Amino acid sequence: MMMNKKLVKSKKQSIGKKIIKSNSTAKFSSIKPITNTIIHGDTLQTLKKFPSNKINLIITSPSYMLGKEYDSEKSLEEYKKYHADVIKECHRVLTEDGALYWNVAQTPWNGEILPLGAIFYDILKKENFYLKNWIIWHFEGGLNAKKRLSGRYENILWMVKDKENFVFNLDDIRIPAKWHMDKRCNPKGKNPTDFWTEVDYVWDINRVVNVSKEKTPHPTQFPEKMIKRIIKSSSNKDDIVMDIFSGSGTVMKVAEVEGRRWIGIDKELKYCKIALKRVMSSPSK
Numbered sequence: 642m643m644m645n646k647k648l649v650k651s652k653k654q655s656i657g658k659k660i661i662k663s664n665s666t667a668k669f670s671s672i673k674p675i676t677n678t679i680i681h682g683d684t685l686q687t688l689k690k691f692p693s694n695k696i697n698l699i700i701t702s703p704s705y706m707l708g709k710e711y712d713s714e715k716s717l718e719e720y721k722k723y724h725a726d727v728i729k730e731c732h733r734v735l736t737e738d739g740a741l742y743w744n745v746a747q748t749p750w751n752g753e754i755l756p757l758g759a760i761f762y763d764i765l766k767k768e769n770f771y772l773k774n775w776i777i778w779h780f781e782g783g784l785n786a787k788k789r790l791s792g793r794y795e796n797i798l799w800m801v802k803d804k805e806n807f808v809f810n811l812d813d814i815r816i817p818a819k820w821h822m823d824k825r826c827n828p829k830g831k832n833p834t835d836f837w838t839e840v841d842y843v844w845d846i847n848r849v850v851n852v853s854k855e856k857t858p859h860p861t862q863f864p865e866k867m868i869k870r871i872i873k874s875s876s877n878k879d880d881i882v883m884d885i886f887s888g889s890g891t892v893m894k895v896a897e898v899e900g901r902r903w904i905g906i907d908k909e910l911k912y913c914k915i916a917l918k919r920v921m922s923s924p925s926k
């Protein structure tokens with residue numbers, strides 16, 4: 642959607658500087674100056690500069706080591722160690738009732754499949770997170786495998802810091818019940834379950850492909866509808882929602898539209914710029 646240049650400018654001015662360089666400061670003294678900004682820098686180094694217990698919700702997807710242009714060459718052990726350190730920082734920066742949604746797939750690796758969900762579950766548990774749901778995100782399309790079954794789902798691990806005290810606004814994400822005339826059904830609709838698919842006729846969560854309206858040049862973009870479901874269920878108005886590997890900025894865009902504050906971190910300046918443009922042209926509630 643094209644947006645009036647003046648409006649974009651005034652919105653930019655009202656929120657302040659949007660892309661900031663992580664290495665321009667040794668520490669962020671408070672959360673305010675970095676709220677509603679995209680931080681350009683390495684995720685681990687940047688998180689270490691954050692104050693503790695300020696972020697309500699983190700939704701993210703790290704590199705899957707699939708040889709994408711943004712992947713760094715690392716051994717599996719180095720990859721696990723780096724992300725374990727990142728997850729430790731996520732635990733520290735989240736509020737006590739905060740949550741982390743960690744999205745990963747199964748990665749082909751030296752002729753076998755690495756179950757990244759299982760690998761990260763162990764790491765997340767070690768860092769004192771608790772699993773609330775292991776969400777299956779099923780989609781159509783993608784590579785057709787020749788020597789194994791084609792992969793058509795990814796995992797989203799919904800983790801919380803406190804098993805009893807966490808945000809879950811079920812009524813905000815209900816979907817119409819199949820048997821809505823049945824008096825036993827909740828008139829507000831049913832729980833959308835832990836299996837998310839594009840045939841889910843209300844939310845229509847398919848992958849972002851080249852012909853999608855929301856597609857940017859980023860190779861692995863989250864679908865906005867999926868992020869909307871997570872933000873609505875696991876945060877409240879004005880909460881701070883963060884994507885620590887923010888890419889094209891889907892999480893920040895939806896957070897802005899849903900009246901949440903947001904922060905993004907990415908090491909590639911070109912993605913920070915794409916994300917900023919997306920957020921600036923989004924209407925906020």
Ligand SMILES: C[S@@+](CC[C@H](N)C(=O)[O-])C[C@H]1O[C@@H](n2cnc3c(N)ncnc32)[C@H](O)[C@@H]1O
Pocket residue numbers: 682683684685701702703704705711712859861862863885886887888889890891892906907908909912
């Ligand atoms: C899977 S993509 C995320 C896409 C994003 N969810 C979206 O909707 O566009 C991972 C992102 O992490 C960034 N990234 C990878 N390693 C990083 C690191 N060490 N520090 C900061 N960003 C990193 C990449 O540049 C890439 O944009």
